[in-house]
Amino acid sequence: MSILVLKILLGVAAAGYFLSAILFWCKKRVPAYIANGAAWVLNAVVVATNWVNNGYVPFVSMYQVLTFLGLCFTLANVYMVLVHKDEWVSPYFNLCSGVVMIGCCIMNATLIWHFVPALQSVYFVPHVFCYMLSYSLCAVASVLSVIWFFNKGNRANLDRGIHNLVLVAFPFMTAGLLLGAIWANQVWTEFWSWDAKENWALVTWVFYALYLHCRKYKSLQKFQYVFTILGIVALFMAFQGVNIFGASGEHSYS
Amino acid sequence: MKLIMKISVVVMSVIALVVAVLGSRQVFFHIDTDFQSNLVIWGLIVLLGIFVIAQVICLFVFPFNIKKIGFYLLHIGLVAVLLGSMIYYMAGIKIQGAYPVNEQGSSASAYHQLVKANPTKGENYVANFSSFRFGVTDFAVEYYEPVYDIYRVNEEGVAEEQLATDIEINSEGIYDFGEYGQKTVEDLVDDAGEYQVVNLTEDGSIVGNPRSSVKSYLGDVTIVNNETQESREDTISVNHPLRVNGWKIYLMSYDETQNAAAFIFKYDPGEYIVTVGMVMIIVGSFIACFVRPRQAAASGKNETKKPGSKKKAGDAK
Incomplete structure (x- = not known):
């Protein structure tokens, strides 16, 4: 998958996260969760592509780490909702995910990074x-x-x-x-x-x-x-x- | 207790401030601090000393409560880390060495430099260090297949513009340079098998530059105990240091032109204390933050339920 396609996916994911935040604020829970889930899946596709390109876990460049950070927001959000029943924080998690995705879109996304000995x-x-x-x-x-x-x-x-x-x-x-x-x-x-x-x-x-x-x-x-x-x-x-x-x-x- | 807590908060704030100043100097002015000689380290040591004393007082003043096991682990762990670090600072030794690679594992022409030594017993490192002999019998460097970047170059051959980057070898062993054509590995390597800069146009204005990185360093080493004359052969790589007679041997780099490998030999009597302390801090922080809040949350729920239940009772009346 080319860099352009990955960036488009990240852009759509960013839009999905922002849309989810707005829907959560408007108390539209079900569409908000659907937008959040769809954005997370697109985000996960980019992380999985980075993983395949690398041949190992995609944590080597800042671009790769930031795309993974986008996934973490939703994981942390799920924990907060299930354990602490804090659903009202969900739009803030989505907002932060969206900002990170925008950052991924505009930064240099070198696809090939080699796993140097110090990182092994x-x-x-x-x-x-x-x-x-x-x-x-x-x-x-x-x-x-x-x-x-x-x-x-x-x-x-x-x-x-x-x-x-x-x-x-x-x-x-x-x-x-x-x-x-x-x-x-x-x-x-x-x-x-x-x-x-x-x-x-x-x-x-x-x-x-x-x-x-x-x-x-x-x-x-x-x-x-x-x-x-x-x-x-x-x-x-x-x-x-x-x-x-x-x-x-x-x-x-x- | 309020006073100790306030002192702890003030000391932690000052530590954060001092380290933030050091970090700002590094980030904004690119100035590093020499911690071996700089007065800043002594300022930090004094602050950390006060910090440790405050914690020890906390540990003794608060009545023991098994439910606070996370708190104890975390704070005792912090004291252990600082204690172990102080032991290393006072008694640790670090020597840098460059060893030529030869089949006999001879270290006759090895070069050593003392990087860090116990300030009061600086000369003793030689006695400690001579408890074993060390040599490198073989060394292997493995590289990733390079990626190519395409540049437009001027008449002097200096790159003026990057046109493409990260062109990697495909499954058929071909580098596809797009509009500049395709090259096989045979087109790109010299007689010695090294990847070369390639001209992609006849006038030489567009070139492809290989960019490769090291995949692994692997050294075969021989270690002879000077007391027992026992010989041990082992392999060493980055991230996998060897332990010999209380020393830790690290592979740092390899110089192909000299066919010599660089090592660091470290003697750190505080290492285990620091490691155990760090594990205690990690485990303690998880227990303190995940176990205790549930109890607090449970009690919090009870507190919020009580007014509600009273109201219901009132409504019933």
Whole structure:
């Protein structure tokens, strides 16, 4: 499948995710789920094509990882709906998926990426998977945190929703961070090299840990959403900023 | 407890701020910090020390409760990671070495450089390191089939415009350059089997450049224990370091022109403590975030039901 066809699929998937978000807001549940499902299937087709092109799991380039991130939003959404009965967060998951799909459409989508020796590790898939799942949850939590500052009428619901999201995101982020460190000790000789991506990943983790700590005591609760918003800024720096600004380091191929 | 929590939050915030400053320097100004000598590391160590003390106090002050097992695992794990890292910082040794490949596994012309050593016992690394001999008997590098990129080049042969990218070999062993025709592998490789830059037009204005990457490095090594004179033959590859007499040997790269492989030898007495600590943190965070919230959610449901049930009772009356 050519790059053009894949990009068209991603564009249609983005439209499907956005349509689903609008339908959820309009309380049209069944069409919303159908649009979400259809967009997710198109998204999955692109991920599967990347997988076939690679011959191994498609986590090697940023384009491939972002297409997989689109899938994670819906997976996380399904968990939130089934376990926490938080269907009202569904449009935010779809909105974030749509934005990521647009990003995939406009970025350089090199199809052939070779699996270099440093990446050939059992830690590779769980490291990336844990991070993508936590990033999808954190992105939605940050959107809700911004809304929390402006919507005084619905704060209790938002508060519970954000907490549920971070409670799922945090252990996966922890696993992503530390499995990466254990892997680094196998391949780069050190658990921690203080390179740009690692530093921002640590800052992100500390910010979300601070959010969870601030919830414990009433006098600190006023700071909690400052940390979820700072967390998403740090997360963006770790995930994209390091690549965009061309910082050197061990993570040069990620 | 409020005070300890507040101190923890302040220290965590300062750690985040310091690391964010380091990360910003790297991202925006491309300045890396030398952690072996820079004062920043000592600032971080002081902060981490306060952080550890605050956690230890928390662990002792809070009454023990088995339901908080996730909390204990996570926080004891953090202390273990910091402790193990400190042991490595104080007692770890790291040596970089380049070994010529020869059938005898001779390391006579190997080149060594001390990368990191215990600051108080810097000279002892030689004694430790000489507990075994190491040599490389054979080395294999496997490459992926290259992909070709097409460029328009000027008269000096400098690329001016990229016209196509990622042209890969098809199942029939042919590279299809579209309007510039097709080439077989035989057309593209030289006598030594190396893929070459190919002229796609007669005037040489359009060229195809091969781009290949390494698929695997595999070294056959021989290790002789100097005390017992026992010899061990093994293979080493990236991501699969060897363990010898408390040392870990990593394959880092291979220089084809010198026919020599680069290794790093690391002695890290804190490694197991750090690894166990990290596993404790991962397991603890999952237990703390997935098990406890259900209890909280359950109690939360009870709290929200109570007013409703009272109302119903009132309605019934």
